[in-house]
Amino acid sequence: MQYIYIGPVPTEESCSQVGNPTYPEDSTRECQVYSRMLQRLFPAPADVPVAYVTREQRHEFGVYREVAIRFDETNGAAVDFAHQVEREAPSEWDPIAHYELAWFERKRAYAEAVREKRLRPEEVPSHFGQANPPELAPGSSFSDLLSAYPL
Incomplete structure (x- = not known):
């Protein structure tokens, strides 16, 4: 299997920096959201051996995380798909990714409020317990997402 590194976030977006005390949590979240966005925009055909993965690289400043596409280099369709994703990867977050990033921040804030006893667990909206x-149902719009799962 081979890997093509796509990045920790879209190219025009800022990302968490190695060395920041919250880097492990922040970079994991950013890579998760970016991977989900790529899966939405470039769903892998069922018969093509590719997968979006988060890879960790070690260097002198610590561990660096990045989204990559893993593919079977002996399969022409997999090679073509991986290079297409690399070429066409978006430069900015899409609206759903913005929602997901905000959702993670809100989830963290609710957890902190419960820990500090400013809220009771039952006061936290259920969709923050996941x-x-x-996920958006097929054919749903971004406004459907916000209506069903407000931030």
Whole structure:
């Protein structure tokens, strides 16, 4: 298997910096949201051996995380798909990714409020009890997402 590194976030967006005390959590979240965005924009065909993965690279300042596409270099369709994603990867977050980033921040704020006893667990909206942001049903719009799962 081979890897093409796409980046930790879209190219025109800022990302968490290695060395920042919250880097491990922030970079994991950013890569997760970016990977989900790429999956939405470039869904891998079922019969093509590719996958979006987060890779960790070590260097003198610590561990650096980045989204990559893993592909079977002996499969022409997989090679073509991986290079297409590399060429066409978006330079900015899409609206759903912005929602997901805000959702993670809100989830963190709710968890902190519960820990500090400013809120009771039952006061936290149920969709913040999940590990990941809510998924859009096929054919749904961004406004449907906000209506169903307000921030």
